[in-house]
Amino acid sequence: MLSGKTILLGITGGIASYKICELIRMYKRANADVQVVCTPNALNFVTKLTLQTLSKNNVAVEEFDIKNYNPEHISFADKADIMVIAPATANTISKIATGVADNLLTSIACAFTKPVIIAPAMNCHMWENPIIQENLRKLSCTVLEPESGYLACGYLGKGRLCKIEKIFDKTAEILNYKPLTGKKFVITSGGTFEDIDPVRYISNYSSGKMGVALADSAKNLGADVTLITTKDVSKKYNVIKVKSALDMKDAVMREFDNADCVIMAAAVADYRVKETAPQKMKKTDEDEITLTLVKNPDILSELCSLKARGQEDKKTGYIACHHDIRTSYPLVVGFCAESENLIEHAKEKITKKGCDYLIANDISRKDIGFSSDYNEVTILDKNGGMKKLERADKMTIAYQILEEIF
Ligand SMILES: Cc1cc2nc3c(=O)[nH]c(=O)nc-3n(C[C@H](O)[C@H](O)[C@H](O)COP(=O)(O)O)c2cc1C
Structure with a gap:
């Protein structure tokens, strides 16, 4: 570099x-x-x-x-x-x-x-x-x-x-090292918030630090960066603040079309509450209450299938989808946070989702991952390759990931 x-x-x-x-x-x-x-x-x-x-x-x-x-x-x-x-x-x-x-x-x-x-x-x-x-x-x-x-x-x-x-x-x-000049990066970060009522929500412990480190590194390397995040961050690049998985999906889809690389580092909730109560839910005499959850869209899978469809259309000459004028399609990178059998789950996930790279991190460890300033990840690629990045601060890991994928 x-x-x-x-x-x-x-x-x-x-x-x-x-x-x-x-x-x-x-x-x-x-x-x-x-x-x-x-x-x-x-x-x-x-x-x-x-x-x-x-x-x-x-x-x-x-x-x-x-x-x-x-x-x-x-x-x-x-x-x-x-x-x-x-x-x-x-x-x-x-x-x-x-x-x-x-x-x-x-x-x-x-x-x-x-x-x-x-x-x-x-x-x-x-x-x-x-x-x-x-x-x-x-x-x-x-x-x-x-x-x-x-x-x-x-x-x-x-x-x-x-x-x-x-x-x-x-x-x-x-030294003006800007190898990503002219490239548009869309990066997501943070855990989504799924409202139960106006004062309560379902979320997760994701701090958003890994996504921010990736966005900062891409910016430092000259990329045009858009960070879509659930956290309050103030940066010299474009930051779009969102709350729920549905908001995040809308923002990602809007940015996808002219991106060169999309990195989904956010921890998007798999489920949301089926019906968000319009007013604060009152405590009742019941010992138990039931919240019905419905599946959130799988943003990573949807991006991968959009890309695959676009590439297929290009091969066959079919001009109909909204991204038909593209000559190339963004690199799609997913993250996989697991608390057990990390590599096994990551291998299943990259095949199932169809992304170009999957970054696997172990969230069962206290010294890395969620909320920590440090991480240790394994990069899997769609051709079956794997590379482990040893424990380091998230900025170092971010640079190494960018170096590996771009
Ligand atoms: C254990 C120890 C730690 C030191 N740490 C520092 C330090 O962090 N910063 C500093 O300005 N001087 C520190 N000093 C003092 C310098 O070593 C000392 O001023 C020395 O003359 C610096 O030489 P140099 O600038 O040629 O390397 C330390 C000295 C010792 C013995």
């Missing part, structure tokens, strides 16, 4: 250095060439061996360990498309801001003329120190501010390294 791009990754002596191993893996998965440069202090926190194994390049530390006629701080600065310093210590930030070039990393930063991203991480009092704040203001680069939370030093405050995905996204954005 980032092929042809060279990222110069500077690591300094902060406790968050260990998190950068995951960032290197993300860059490598995106096919970037990663050249790691460490301050000598960084090697107290993370080993050269780990960094060079992950980056598949030698790790540079010493400024005067020159292998050819060309000083490394100049050749690295010339070769890279972007420099990312993460985590950036208060010490290194202050040195770069004031032009101190006393090790390989700070010398490269001083000579670097292309975009630079700095992701600071430090104790909250260091972060609040007016001298550090003043030095940060002197930097003419993108600063990804730290986040608030519990810090490794035991304090609660601002200073935690921002999310690794944020550093990855910013790198991709600056």
Whole structure:
């Protein structure tokens, strides 16, 4: 995904250095060439061996360990498309801001003329120190501010390294990596709400986070995104808020016609109440009441059969259906949330529904899936192929899914 791009990754002596191993893996998965440069202090926190194994390049530390006629701080600065310093210590930030070039990393930063991203991480009092704040203001680069939370030093405050995905996204954005430009993505998210009466409903625990992560990733990769969701989200792309399965179906069908890819990540209720009471239902003397449920439309199956019909009509030359002018049909991707026999059920579902891909996730686990910020999924394709994506935050999983399907 980032092929042809060279990222110069500077690591300094902060406790968050260990998190950068995951960032290197993300860059490598995106096919970037990663050249790691460490301050000598960084090697107290993370080993050269780990960094060079992950980056598949030698790790540079010493400024005067020159292998050819060309000083490394100049050749690295010339070769890279972007420099990312993460985590950036208060010490290194202050040195770069004031032009101190006393090790390989700070010398490269001083000579670097292309975009630079700095992701600071430090104790909250260091972060609040007016001298550090003043030095940060002197930097003419993108600063990804730290986040608030519990810090490794035991304090609660601002200073935690921002999310690794944020550093990855910013790198991709600056390198203008937009492989999905011109593609329209329709993505659904969240559990639907099926009214019982004006104050009660039937729903599920879906948080909608996976769908939002997919929409954010597709947008970052240049796609024209429409998110159809049951949740309140405010984004820089088109968001259509819906409530019930029927509303969601209407919205999806409206958007389907000119989409290149439809990803159904929403947890659509299988059933709705047959007759929604117009007024709040009163408590009665009965110990039991019965609600009659009726089946909701299966949006994924309907999309798949629309697509199949359209493709068949095109083959036979039949021009009658509403999508007859299409030359190609959107990729249809479904999600399958199961609490047991995940792969078995997923295989049955992809055959039955006829979608191009099915993303299977195990909702019985507390550490992934519904409501969690993490996921672990298996991607099944219509030809019987399967690929497992190891547990990672939902943004990373989203990028990997898009990479796999598009
Ligand atoms: C256990 C430990 C954790 C540290 N974590 C941080 C940190 O997160 N951020 C920071 O600015 N400094 C941190 N420091 C202090 C830096 O290591 C120190 O300022 C050092 O001079 C930074 O060198 P460098 O910027 O050349 O890598 C830490 C020090 C220790 C001993």
